[in-house]
Amino acid sequence: MSDEPRTMFEKVWDRHRVLEREDGQTLLYVDRHLLHDGTAPAFEMLRVRGQKMRAPGRTFATPDHYMPTNTRIAAEIPDPALREMVLSLERNAAAEGFALYGLDDPRQGIVHVVGPELGLSQPGMIIVCGDSHTSTHGALGALAFGIGMTEVAHVLATQCLWQRKPKTMRIGIEGALGAGVTAKDVILHVIATIGTAGATGHVIEYAGSAVRGLSMEGRLTLCNMTIEAGARAGMVAPDETTFGFLEGRENVPTGAAWDAAVARWRSLASDPGALFDRVVEIDAAAIAPTVTWGTSPQEAVAVDGRVPDPATAPSAGRRAEMQEMLDYMGLSPGQLLAEVAVDRVFIGSCTNGRIEDLRAAAGVARGRQVAAGVTAWVVPGSAQVKRQAEAEGLDRIFRDAGFAWREAGCSMCLGTNGEIGAPGERIASTSNRNFRGRQGPGVRTHLMNPAMAAAAAVTGHITDVRRLMEAG
Ligand SMILES: CC(C)[C@H](C(=O)O)[C@@H](O)C(=O)O
Numbered sequence: 489m490s491d492e493p494r495t496m497f498e499k500v501w502d503r504h505r506v507l508e509r510e511d512g513q514t515l516l517y518v519d520r521h522l523l524h525d526g527t528a529p530a531f532e533m534l535r536v537r538g539q540k541m542r543a544p545g546r547t548f549a550t551p552d553h554y555m556p557t558n559t560r561i562a563a564e565i566p567d568p569a570l571r572e573m574v575l576s577l578e579r580n581a582a583a584e585g586f587a588l589y590g591l592d593d594p595r596q597g598i599v600h601v602v603g604p605e606l607g608l609s610q611p612g613m614i615i616v617c618g619d620s621h622t623s624t625h626g627a628l629g630a631l632a633f634g635i636g637m638t639e640v641a642h643v644l645a646t647q648c649l650w651q652r653k654p655k656t657m658r659i660g661i662e663g664a665l666g667a668g669v670t671a672k673d674v675i676l677h678v679i680a681t682i683g684t685a686g687a688t689g690h691v692i693e694y695a696g697s698a699v700r701g702l703s704m705e706g707r708l709t710l711c712n713m714t715i716e717a718g719a720r721a722g723m724v725a726p727d728e729t730t731f732g733f734l735e736g737r738e739n740v741p742t743g744a745a746w747d748a749a750v751a752r753w754r755s756l757a758s759d760p761g762a763l764f765d766r767v768v769e770i771d772a773a774a775i776a777p778t779v780t781w782g783t784s785p786q787e788a789v790a791v792d793g794r795v796p797d798p799a800t801a802p803s804a805g806r807r808a809e810m811q812e813m814l815d816y817m818g819l820s821p822g823q824l825l826a827e828v829a830v831d832r833v834f835i836g837s838c839t840n841g842r843i844e845d846l847r848a849a850a851g852v853a854r855g856r857q858v859a860a861g862v863t864a865w866v867v868p869g870s871a872q873v874k875r876q877a878e879a880e881g882l883d884r885i886f887r888d889a890g891f892a893w894r895e896a897g898c899s900m901c902l903g904t905n906g907e908i909g910a911p912g913e914r915i916a917s918t919s920n921r922n923f924r925g926r927q928g929p930g931v932r933t934h935l936m937n938p939a940m941a942a943a944a945a946v947t948g949h950i951t952d953v954r955r956l957m958e959a960g
């Protein structure tokens with residue numbers, strides 16, 4: 489290895505290289521393979537080839553996408569195809585011998601909440617999963633990315649993966665975040681700044697004082713939505729926040745092995761002078777609580793702002809695109825965001841379904857009532873988050889305010905098992921994708937942070953949570 493200063497990404501990449509192919513692809517060793525209940529086709533590929541899994545001990549699974557959040561009994565899944573997804577994961581776990589945190593396991597949950605929570609996701613690892621939001625785990629200083637179904641089969645069979653080396657991007661966020669501004673607002677602001685294709689082909693390292701100041705939950709939210717900027721992965725250098733979060737978790741080393749791991753993890757940070765292919769600077773103080781108005785995560789503005797006017801678009805193409813989004817969203821140019829009424833509220837997902845998110849939402853819901861005509865759901869990101877919230881009495885706060893308190897899973901983020909809105913309904917959602925029809929045919933989604941979603945629930949319209957806080 490040369491003495492050139494290296495980025496954190498390069499250090500992790502170098503340590504996992506098995507061999508290089510002439511066409512520029514690298515074979516990487518995979519430390520952790522996470523599976524969810526959409527993985528059945530990959531096991532079918534193995535069966536067809538007569539292969540067995542290479543390293544079941546490095547593989548961990550949990551049902552999340554296709555399990556409804558009003559029951560824990562797979563037999564009660566109404567759609568036979570979805571039921572089969574969940575049941576086949578159980579059969580494959582039994583046949584191949586990998587760990588399954590099933591429906592009756594206190595560790596079940598959304599795979600991207602469960603990995604960090606159980607200490608399966610650790611600094612310096614390569615972590616893959618057949619799911620785009622695998623970028624989440626990079627918050628711990630891992631190189632974590634989503635892979636396709638044939639790649640899942642390849643990892644199951646070999647524990648290795650061919651990849652082309654991505655480019656690197658450093659996003660520095662310096663300064664202090666304002667009142668009511670969360671990691672969700674930071675990432676929506678980043679995506680609005682660089683665009684949904686802004687980081688295509690890159691691995692982003694988030695750095696700067698505002699990132700250092702984020703909790704682990706906040707960093708997980710930041711890296712989670714990195715994929716919505718087109719990036720391959722997002723990473724944050726491990727520090728005291730990371731170590732404090734990991735220490736004592738189920739799969740984390742203890743005693744002398746812990747000390748050795750921490751020493752190794754400290755050396756992962758990008759070397760001074762390491763070069764990135766692209767550098768972006770963001771002023772933390774310029775970030776407001778942010779809400780999307782369109783049908784792509786980049787169409788986001790400050791909550792105290794107005795719906796943009798297509799007349800101001802820089803090109804005819806963009807003007808037409810904006811107009812189409814406004815038509816779908818049922819919004820008018822120049823309309824105040826804070827005047828837009830909502831029908832439903834969804835608090836949950838791998839972006840914002842962690843304990844800190846539920847605490848923030850409960851802080852707003854406490855002593856208030858869900859507005860008449862609004863249906864509001866809280867769906868914990870994992871069974872462990874649910875138990876913790878219940879131990880803190882958050883479920884009572886939500887229920888007393890009129891929110892539904894559900895079992896852990898992807899739920900309305902993905903919209904399976906009828907956990908969707910009705911056509912034309914508007915949802916304030918803490919999830920990560922506001923694509924057309926994502927939360928049901930004709931449904932309009934506004935992405936925002938958990939406190940703002942709770943504020944929308946109790947006022948019945950999009951609300952600047954800072955105003956609600958001032959009002960007491
Ligand atoms: C179903 C799954 C493969 C998909 C993904 O890859 O992201 C889902 O999690 C999503 O959020 O749309």
Ligand code: SF4
Pocket residue numbers: 552553598600619621837838839897898901902919920
């Ligand atoms: S919560 Fe949503 S984004 Fe996350 S894995 Fe599930 S469906 Fe995908």
